[in-house]
Amino acid sequence: MSSHGEADLSVIGRLLAEPARARVLMALTDGRWLPASMLALEAGVANSTISGHLTRLVDGGMLTVQRHGRYRYYRLAGPHIAELVEVMAKIAPTLTITSLRQGTRAHAIRRARRCYDHMGGRIAVTITGALIRDGHLAGHDGSIDPDRMPGPRPAGGVLDPIAYTLTDTGAAFITERLEVATPAHTAVRCCVDWTEHRHHAAGVLGRNLLTSFEEHGWIKPATQPRALTLTTNGRHQLEETFQVDLEDHPAA
Template sequence: MHSNERQHHGEADLSAVAKLIAEPPRAKALMALLDGRWLPASMLAREAGVANSTMSGHLARLVDGGMIVAEKHGRYRYYRLADATVAELVEVMARIAPTLTISSLRADTRARVVRRARHCYDHLGGRLAVAITGAMARDGYVVAPEDEPLATADNPPDHVLDPIAVTVTRPGSEFLGRLGITVSAGSAARCCVDWTEHRHHLAGAPGRAILSVCRDRGWLRPAPHSRAMQLSDDGRDALEELFGVDLCEKPSR
């Protein structure tokens, strides 16, 4: 084989990805796209606090770097994360990154809403997702490996968390079936590490299906111009009854 026909692969160039995310407007765009939706460049510009023309350049860099994809509809371009791997990368970085200083009541309110319930790419994240996952573990609907316990609101971690796989039990399969969700007993389901709560929440097929049921029944609806989800009064009552959890907001201290 000639030398020019042989390909050599070295170590991964992490700096290339770091350079893509290093600019604040690009980082804010990626965070805004974590809900898996297609969003227009104008909305991403508002999220980043920059002009549309400036944001277009940043988005082009992210497209070229394989972080996001674009589609044109009429006069406008819409953007979405390239895949779940990019979403996972952003979530992991959010867990280890310092938090931004909140300098306004509006920003504080938005942060609280995002922490309460939000899209985590294609499933539910936030305090609500952690509560649901903890209830399913408590009731024996999902079980985690003995050497990788599930971190819930009632079972705080004593170490840095990693995503884990849980198993859906027969009672869990029957419970989900009553919600119209078909998951076979013994199926594996992935649990993400929630970046605001630092606990596990259910992802994979069961996580996607639970979010879909909540939306279809009007229990959760997307917040305007945000990846946060708003919990309706009917939704709070239904989920509290289903999972045996208290979803009332506690006053901050």
């Protein structure tokens, strides 16, 4: 007979202990399929070196791979890996910015980015906050301050995969204003945004919001990898729709 003991976190630790592999995971958090050559650039290693790192990540269950002709494309194994990366990024120290290029990229990612299949960053946090403020999401106040949250678990359950519920008014609002049908009482999964230390909507609602924003032309890919940018019309429409001030979020 075989039995299973506690999870061996050291296996994951060894996978992420190599900076090149950690950078690969960060590069893939927007849900894209990327070839090994591009991941080598993101990781800062040679093409001849990246294959070994990618093999270890695939064998460790963190990446999945597809072959198209001569080329292999890699993607995160699922949203649970993106969540792991986001949580770790929240507690990890930040890298020192040593160039204008690095600073520009860091600023763009903090402002708005694709977080697997939904949107993260300040804009996403602002919009999620507006949904909470207006009673469209039922739950706590979106903070992750343990001193302010009741309950036996850290932050009163704020780390639970499901933290909110879409209210009747929220479902009507999303359907009428954003043209995305999302049933009332839908459980809304949250992500603790690693740059803002507050929640942004994920799961079905987060995916529907990003899809709507993209289809309306309010959000588009930025020049920096993973980053998203507001269009001029997008800023106007989002400010009007959610009654928020996005002055700190320059439009393209």
